[in-house]
Amino acid sequence: MRPLRALGTVIDAFRPADGPPPQTLGAFIRWSLSGAWPPLMLAAVIGALAGTMEVISALLLGWTIDAALASGPERVLADHAPLLIGSVAFFLILRPLAFGIFSASNSVLVGPNVLPLVLSRLHRWTMGQDVTFFDNDFAGRIAQKQMQAARAMTDVASESINTVCFSLASVIGSAFFLLTVDWAIAVGLLLWLVIYLATIRFFLPRVKKNSSARAAARAMVTGQVVDTITNIKTVKLFAHASFEDRVALKSMDLFRERSLDFGIISTQFRLALTALAGVLPVMLIGGALMLWRQGAATPGDIATAGAVAMRITQMTGWVSFALMSVYSNVGEIEDGMRTLAGPHRLTDAPDAIDLPKVYGDVRFNDAGFAYGRRRGGIDGVTLHIKPGERIGIVGASGAGKSTLVSLLLRLYDCEKGAVLVDGHDVRAVTQESLRSQIGMVTQETAMFNRSARDNIGYGRPDASEDEIIAAAKAAEAHDFILHMEDHQGRKGYDAHLGERGVKLSGGQRQRIALARAFLKDAPILVLDEATSALDSEVEASIQEALNRVMKGKTVLAIAHRLSTIAEMDRIVVLDEGRIVEEGSHEALLAKGGLYARYWNRQSGGFIVTEEAAE
Numbered sequence: 001m002r003p004l005r006a007l008g009t010v011i012d013a014f015r016p017a018d019g020p021p022p023q024t025l026g027a028f029i030r031w032s033l034s035g036a037w038p039p040l041m042l043a044a045v046i047g048a049l050a051g052t053m054e055v056i057s058a059l060l061l062g063w064t065i066d067a068a069l070a071s072g073p074e075r076v077l078a079d080h081a082p083l084l085i086g087s088v089a090f091f092l093i094l095r096p097l098a099f100g101i102f103s104a105s106n107s108v109l110v111g112p113n114v115l116p117l118v119l120s121r122l123h124r125w126t127m128g129q130d131v132t133f134f135d136n137d138f139a140g141r142i143a144q145k146q147m148q149a150a151r152a153m154t155d156v157a158s159e160s161i162n163t164v165c166f167s168l169a170s171v172i173g174s175a176f177f178l179l180t181v182d183w184a185i186a187v188g189l190l191l192w193l194v195i196y197l198a199t200i201r202f203f204l205p206r207v208k209k210n211s212s213a214r215a216a217a218r219a220m221v222t223g224q225v226v227d228t229i230t231n232i233k234t235v236k237l238f239a240h241a242s243f244e245d246r247v248a249l250k251s252m253d254l255f256r257e258r259s260l261d262f263g264i265i266s267t268q269f270r271l272a273l274t275a276l277a278g279v280l281p282v283m284l285i286g287g288a289l290m291l292w293r294q295g296a297a298t299p300g301d302i303a304t305a306g307a308v309a310m311r312i313t314q315m316t317g318w319v320s321f322a323l324m325s326v327y328s329n330v331g332e333i334e335d336g337m338r339t340l341a342g343p344h345r346l347t348d349a350p351d352a353i354d355l356p357k358v359y360g361d362v363r364f365n366d367a368g369f370a371y372g373r374r375r376g377g378i379d380g381v382t383l384h385i386k387p388g389e390r391i392g393i394v395g396a397s398g399a400g401k402s403t404l405v406s407l408l409l410r411l412y413d414c415e416k417g418a419v420l421v422d423g424h425d426v427r428a429v430t431q432e433s434l435r436s437q438i439g440m441v442t443q444e445t446a447m448f449n450r451s452a453r454d455n456i457g458y459g460r461p462d463a464s465e466d467e468i469i470a471a472a473k474a475a476e477a478h479d480f481i482l483h484m485e486d487h488q489g490r491k492g493y494d495a496h497l498g499e500r501g502v503k504l505s506g507g508q509r510q511r512i513a514l515a516r517a518f519l520k521d522a523p524i525l526v527l528d529e530a531t532s533a534l535d536s537e538v539e540a541s542i543q544e545a546l547n548r549v550m551k552g553k554t555v556l557a558i559a560h561r562l563s564t565i566a567e568m569d570r571i572v573v574l575d576e577g578r579i580v581e582e583g584s585h586e587a588l589l590a591k592g593g594l595y596a597r598y599w600n601r602q603s604g605g606f607i608v609t610e611e612a613a614e
Contacts, residue, residue, distance in 0.1 A: 004108050007104060007105075007109050008108045010039045011039050011109065011110075011113035011114070011117065012036075013113040013117050013120070017031055017032070017034060017121040017125075018031075018034055020125070020343060020344070021337070021341040023337065023342075025333070025334050025337065028341060029153065029156075029333065031121075032117075032118045032122075032149075036117060039110075040110065040157060040161070042105070043109055043110055043161045044160070044165045046161075047106075048165045048166065048168070048169035049098060049102075049169070050101075050166055051166040051170040051173070052173045053098050053099070054170045054173075055173035056090065056095075057090075057091075060086075060087045060091075064083065064084070067079070067080040067083055102166075105161065106158055106161060110154075110157055110158050110161060111154065114153060114157050114158070115150050115151060115154040116150075118153045119146060119147065122149060122336070122340050123146055125344075126146060126340055128344050128347075129344060129345075130344070130345050130346035130411070133342075133345070137339075138222075138226060138227050139223075139226060139227075140222050140223045140224075140227060140230075141223030141226075142340075143222075145335070145336045146340065148215060148218075148332050148335070148336050149332065149337065149340065151329075152329035152332040152336070153333055155325060155326070155329045156326050156330060159323075159325055159329075160326060163318065163322035163323070163326075164319075164323075164326075167318075188284070188287060189280075189283075189284065192279060192280055196273070199272050199273060200273075203265065203268070204323060204327040207262070207265055207266065207269060207331070208328065208334070209331065210258070210261045210262040210265050210331070211262055211328035211332060212331035212334050212335045213258045213331075214261070215331060215335040216258075217251070217257075217258040217259075218255050218258075219335070220251050220254070220255070221248070221251045221252055224247060225248060228244045228247075228248065230499070262328070266324055266328075270321070273319075346412070348430045349427060352428060352429055353428065353433075355421065355422075355430070355433040355437060356422070357437070357523075358421055358422045358437050359387040359422055359523065360387040360389075360524050360554030361384075361385070361386060361387050361421070361422050361423070361554070362383075362384075362408065362421055362524065362556075363385070364381045364382060364384075364404070364407070364408075364417070364419055365382060365418045365419075366380050366381070366416065366417035366418075367380075367381045367382075367404075367407055367416070367419055368381070368414060368417055368577075369403055369406075369415050370415060371403075371412075376398065376400075377400055377577055378400035378403050378404055378407075378574070378577040378578070379577040380417070380578060381417075381574075381579055382417075382579075383572060385554055385556070386554075389554060389555075389569050390554075390569045390570075391555065391556055391557070391568055391569060392557050392559060392565030392566075392572070393405075393556060393557065393571075393572050393574065394558075394562065394571055394572070394573050394574070394595060394598065395573060396575070398576075399574040400574045400577040401528075401558045402528065402558070404556075405440075405526050405528060405556060405558065407419050408426070408524075408556070409434070409435055409438060409440070410426045410427070410431055410434055410435075413427060421434065421524070436522070437522050437523055438525075438526060439459070439517040439522035439524070440526040440527075440528065441510070441513045441514055441516075445509040445510050445512070445513040447497050447498075447504070447509055447512065447513075448497070449496055449499045450496060450497070451490070451493060451494050451496055451497075452481045452484065452492070452493045452494075452512065455497060455516065456471055456519060457519070458516055459471070459516035459517060459518070459519035459521075460519045460521070463519055468493070468519065471515040471516070471519040472493075472512075472515045474515065474518050474548070474549070475511045475512070475518055476511055476545065477508070477512050477515050481512075486498075486503070497512075514545070517549070522553075523554065524553065524555075525550060525554070525556075526555075526556045526558075527546075527555065527556070527558065527559075529559060529561075539564075555568075562598060566585045567585070570583065571588055571595065573593075573594055573595045575594060580593070580594055581594055581595050
């Protein structure tokens with residue numbers, strides 16, 4: 001057990017890749033398996049050695065038959081004891097040992113390591129994509145592509161070693177044996193092999209093409225189903241189960257059509273190879289019989305040729321299935337590569353530095369970003385927020401509030417102008433170091449399907465249990481967490497919250513998000529409708545906690561409920577992507593401009609507008 005366990009650690013299953021993934025198939029495969037090639041080559045050599053065992057088995061059979069016929073039943077043991085003992089040792093010890101090592105190379109060395117190696121690289125690369133990449137696709141489809149490509153790469157590596165190397169060694173060894181019988185039979189085998197390979201060459205690109213189309217259709221089904229399940233409450237509330245069923249069936253029907261195309265070409269491929277396989281025993285055994293009639297071959301040669309022919313014939317079915325699997329998996333790799341291997345569009349500059357500990361000085365210098373459209377986003381915003389200053393950002397939907405925050409977090413790059421933090425252009429520092437110094441609570445709170453402890457601790461993974469509980473208490477979340485219990489009986493801080501926190505109310509999710517921000521304790525704090533899901537009583541208690549956590553921090557607070565930002569040091573009013581007013585609450589009311597109109601028109605403390613959403 002211990003040697004096998006050690007064999008399973010030869011490949012570093014989580015070794016990072018060197019550089020970005022290439023976008024051509026061969027280079028992508030080499031990138032995916034880089035660092036694992038020497039062990040894979042060793043496994044291939046072991047596979048080839050195991051393949052030669054089949055030829056040796058046939059040779060020993062032939063030699064034993066010739067020995068028995070030459071000596072007769074009385075003298076065979078005495079005359080050929082070394083041959084018989086060697087044959088017994090081969091079949092009982094050497095051959096099982098060779099196949100055991102061959103099996104271990106696949107099942108222990110390759111299989112358990114290649115999938116996590118490839119999957120970790122693809123996942124790591126995908127996480128580096130900008131938010132637009134994820135906005136433009138289904139989450140389920142992206143996840144499916146990662147798993148599909150990693151599984152397919154594993155199958156290609158395993159089947160190539162298990163089948164191609166094994167069978168190729170068997171055929172080459174058989175050809176060498178047949179040369180010792182008669183060159184004409186060996187040439188016949190090689191001609192058959194040429195026709196066999198030509199048939200494979202004809203069919204496999206078609207198999208790969210149809211497999212790629214099938215993989216794309218299957219990923220679309222997964223994406224569609226996951227999208228529906230993720231939004232199942234909306235589906236039920238709008239009574240659209242039948243509609244979602246039709247949408248799913250449409251994508252399933254496309255998958256079915258692509259699967260039929262793949263099934264048809266696969267059937268044709270296997271039929272052609274099976275027909276070719278039938279030619280081989282007729283040719284080899286028939287040729288050996290003719291040579292025997294002419295006195296040029298022994299009965300043992302006939303038996304060996306027959307054993308070789310039948311073994312290769314059986315192998316053709318196995319090889320055809322394996323090659324079809326390899327090429328269908330290559331198609332799936334190619335399909336995954338097209339989705340996942342695209343370059344990162346928002347990257348750290350080559351000379352980017354880690355942002356030093358900041359004081360919280362934030363500047364927008366003529367910043368503009370419109371999402372590639374003519375309208376939307378912000379245009380020419382110049383704004384200076386001093387360290388420790390708390391500002392409220394107000395505007396109708398589509399005014400550019402969220403864009404302003406996204407540029408600060410560098411979720412997008414300015415199309416013109418710049419954003420500076422403590423004098424550093426955010427494009428000149430690493431994204432991780434920038435975002436690590438900005439805390440954020442959004443209206444659409446993000447929860448992981450992990451424990452309450454893990455979700456709060458996400459703000460600072462090295463926080464102690466006492467610090468996590470203190471943050472939860474500050475966010476008024478401690479009491480309801482203590483009464484939580486999930487479907488597996490885990491309670492309190494160990495209870496899991498469900499996917500996207502579906503087991504919590506909106507107010508509970510927001511309080512856990514606040515606790516996470518409290519724990520992070522970043523010098524810059526962004527609040528995007530941070531208390532919108534709370535009732536008035538809870539909001540009042542949370543507001544006290546927010547006031548404590550905001551002390552000494554630079555704060556940007558987006559709000560539609562103007563009462564939540566009335567106490568800010570300064571309020572900035574955006575309209576159609578531009579700053580149109582700024583000042584204190586009292587000054588803006590006295591001015592009688594857009595902010596005053598919002599304040600006078602607010603219903604229940606919210607801005608009432610008719611503009612479209614951002």
